[in-house]
Amino acid sequence: MRTGRGAGLVAVQEEMGGEGALEIAYSESMFNVPDAAAALRDYASQGYDLVIAHGTQYGTSLSQLAPDFPETSFAWGTATNTFQAEGISNVFAYQAEAQQGGYVLGTLAALMSESGVIGVSGPVEAGDAKLYVDGFKFGAENAKAGTQVNVSYTGSFSDVSLMAAAAETHVAAGADMLTGSSQSVVGAIGVAKDKGAFWFGTQWEQTSLAPEAVVASQVYDWTGIIKDMIASHQAGVMGGKAYTLTFKNGGLVIAYNDAIEVPAEALAAADAAIAGIQDGSVKPLP
Amino acid sequence: MSELFTLPVLLGILYSGIRLATPYLYAAIGEALSQRAGVLNLGVEGIMLMGAYAAFFVAWRTENLWLGLGAAALVGAAMGLMMAYISVTLRAVQGISGIGLHLFGLGLSTLLFKTTMGGVQSISGFKPIRIPILADIPLIGEQMFNHSILVYLAFLLVPVAHWVLNGTTLGLKIRAVGQNPAAADSLGVSVMKIRYLMVSVGGMFAGIAGASLSIALINLFQENMTNGQGFIAVALVYFGGWKPWGVLGGALLFSFVQALQLWIQVKDINIPSDIAVMMPYLLTILALTFAVRRSDQPAALTKPFERGEA
Known part of the structure; x- marks a missing residue:
C-alpha cells in the first residue's frame, strides 16, 4: 500500500507510459534527517531530474544541497517555502489545504x-x-x-x-x-x-x-502537481513554485x-x- | 476539572489502563527476570517488534491465533538466545549489544513487513472473555473481567514470577547469579546456564508482549508499532525495584496516567495536549529519580562473569 505521494507518482508514471518513460526510485521510513539528506544527495548525484523530500523536517537539508545541483529540481512538503528569498531557484514546495x-x-x-x-x-x-x-x-x-x-x-x-x-x-x-x-x-x-x-x-x-x-x-491527489513539476522541469523552470492541493484545483x-x-x-x-x-x-x- | 472525576470517566480509565498495561507487563517482567540474573537486555523493543510481526504474520496466514502466539514466543526466545550468546559467552558490553539487538529487530521487522505483507492488514484477534461471577461485580466487574486471554495471562505472570524468584530453587539460583556469581559458581550453580535461560525467557516474554499488541489489542502490524514501549518496559524494571509486584505497580501507574491524559484531552480540560501527552513520561522520570532504591539493584547487573575474576 503506497499512501499519498507514492501512489500519485505511480499514477503519473502509468499515464506517461510506464517505467520506460519515467523512472522512480524510493527511500522510505527516513525518519532520521541526516540519513534522508544523504539519500537526497545520492539521488541528485545519480542524475534524477526531480528529487522529492516528503516531510517538513527535510527543508534545511534541501536548502543546503539544492544549490550544488542546479540541473536537478527538488520538491518538499508539506511546506510553502521555495527558498527563493535565499537565492535558490530549483526547489518546489507543496502543501494540502x-x-x-x-x-x-x-x-x-x-x-x-x-x-x-x-x-x-x-x-x-x-x-x-x-x-x-x-x-x-x-x-x-x-x-x-x-x-x-x-x-x-x-x-x-x-x-x-x-x-x-x-x-x-x-x-x-x-x-x-x-x-x-x-x-x-x-x-x-x-x-x-x-x-x-x-x-x-x-x-x-x-x-x-x-x-x-x-x-x-x-x-x-498529487498527480496534477507532480505532472506540473515534471513539465516545468522539462521547460527549464527548475523550481520556485509553491503548490497547494484544494477542492478547486x-x-x-x-x-x-x-x-x-x-x-x-x-x-x-x-x-x-x-x-x-x-x-x-x-x-x-x- | 470536576467532570474528570465522574464514574464513567474513572471506569474508562480503569478499562484502558488495564489494556495499556498488558504489553508492558510481559516485557518488563521478562526483563526483570533477565536482570535478576545479571543481564541488562536493552533490545526488548526490537524483540517486541519481531514478536509482534511473527505473531501477526503467522496468525494472518494460518488463521490460528495460538500458532501466532507460539511463533512470537519462539522468535522472542531465539532473539533472547542471541543476546545471551553476545553478552554471556562473548561477554560484550550489555547496553551496547542490546541497542544493536533493538536496531536489528526494528530493521528486520520493517523489511519483513514490506516484503511479506505489502501494507497494513488486519485480523480478528483474541476475543474478550467475560469471566462469570467476577464480571458481575457491580461497577468494576465489567471493566476488569472482560478482556482477552493475553490480558489475564499478563497479570497472572506477576504472582508466578514472584513465586519463581522467591519460592523455588531456580529463583534462589537466579538471585545468586545476579547478586554474587562467583559465590554461586563456587556452590556448583552454572552462572552461564542460568543467564542463558533467563535472557531467553525474558526474550520470549518480550516476543509475547509484541504479540499482545498485534493479535490481541490492536490486531494489525505496522512498522515500528511498539513506538518505544520496550524502552519504557526497561525503565519499569528499575521503577519496580526488580520485583514483579513493583513492576506491576509501575506498569499500572504509567498506564493509568496514560489513560487519564487521554480523558483530560477528551473532556477538554484546559491543559495543552503537548503537556498532557508528556505526563506519563514525566511521572516515570520523577519516580525513577526519587523513588528507586539503587540498593535493590542486582549487584552483578551488566557485569560479565568469568570464573576466577571476582
Whole structure:
C-alpha cells in the first residue's frame, strides 16, 4: 500500500507510459534527517531530474544541497517555502489545504451522528494534522448546532497503540463517529470497526482497512502537481513554485465507500460545503 | 476539572489502563527476570517488534491465533538466545549489544513487513472473555473481567514470577547469579546456564508482549508499532525495584496516567495536549529519580562473569 505521494507518482508514471518513460526510485521510513539528506544527495548525484523530500523536517537539508545541483529540481512538503528569498531557484514546495476536506467530513459526521458526540484523534498539534482537525471540528459544529466534538492528540505520528486507546476513550465518552490523521490511525480504525462506530479518513483512501466502518476519506491527489513539476522541469523552470492541493484545483477529493449508505441530507450538505469552499462562500476554518 | 472525576470517566480509565498495561507487563517482567540474573537486555523493543510481526504474520496466514502466539514466543526466545550468546559467552558490553539487538529487530521487522505483507492488514484477534461471577461485580466487574486471554495471562505472570524468584530453587539460583556469581559458581550453580535461560525467557516474554499488541489489542502490524514501549518496559524494571509486584505497580501507574491524559484531552480540560501527552513520561522520570532504591539493584547487573575474576 503506497499512501499519498507514492501512489500519485505511480499514477503519473502509468499515464506517461510506464517505467520506460519515467523512472522512480524510493527511500522510505527516513525518519532520521541526516540519513534522508544523504539519500537526497545520492539521488541528485545519480542524475534524477526531480528529487522529492516528503516531510517538513527535510527543508534545511534541501536548502543546503539544492544549490550544488542546479540541473536537478527538488520538491518538499508539506511546506510553502521555495527558498527563493535565499537565492535558490530549483526547489518546489507543496502543501494540502487539509481543512477543506476536514470541514466536509465534519459536516457528514455531524449529520450522521445519533449520539451527537464525535471523537477526533490527531497525532501532533501542528501542520497538516491540525488544519484537518480544526476544519473537521468547525464543519461538524456548523452543520448541526449542539454537536459535541472531542479532540485529542497522541503526540506521535507512529504510536498505533496510543491512537487506538484514544479512539477507545472517545467511544467511551459517547462518540459514534470517529476520525483522525497520520499513519498511526490504523489502530483507531480497528477500534471503530470493533465498537460499531463510523470512521472518516484523510490523506489517503482508507476504505479497504475497514469496509464496514469507513464512510468516506479525503484523498490527496498529487498527480496534477507532480505532472506540473515534471513539465516545468522539462521547460527549464527548475523550481520556485509553491503548490497547494484544494477542492478547486482537483487536488482534494472526497472518496465515499459505496458499502455504507450516507443519508441524502448529509450527502447534500457535504456537496454544498464543497461548492461553498470552491466559490469562497464557506470558510473551512474559524 | 470536576467532570474528570465522574464514574464513567474513572471506569474508562480503569478499562484502558488495564489494556495499556498488558504489553508492558510481559516485557518488563521478562526483563526483570533477565536482570535478576545479571543481564541488562536493552533490545526488548526490537524483540517486541519481531514478536509482534511473527505473531501477526503467522496468525494472518494460518488463521490460528495460538500458532501466532507460539511463533512470537519462539522468535522472542531465539532473539533472547542471541543476546545471551553476545553478552554471556562473548561477554560484550550489555547496553551496547542490546541497542544493536533493538536496531536489528526494528530493521528486520520493517523489511519483513514490506516484503511479506505489502501494507497494513488486519485480523480478528483474541476475543474478550467475560469471566462469570467476577464480571458481575457491580461497577468494576465489567471493566476488569472482560478482556482477552493475553490480558489475564499478563497479570497472572506477576504472582508466578514472584513465586519463581522467591519460592523455588531456580529463583534462589537466579538471585545468586545476579547478586554474587562467583559465590554461586563456587556452590556448583552454572552462572552461564542460568543467564542463558533467563535472557531467553525474558526474550520470549518480550516476543509475547509484541504479540499482545498485534493479535490481541490492536490486531494489525505496522512498522515500528511498539513506538518505544520496550524502552519504557526497561525503565519499569528499575521503577519496580526488580520485583514483579513493583513492576506491576509501575506498569499500572504509567498506564493509568496514560489513560487519564487521554480523558483530560477528551473532556477538554484546559491543559495543552503537548503537556498532557508528556505526563506519563514525566511521572516515570520523577519516580525513577526519587523513588528507586539503587540498593535493590542486582549487584552483578551488566557485569560479565568469568570464573576466577571476582
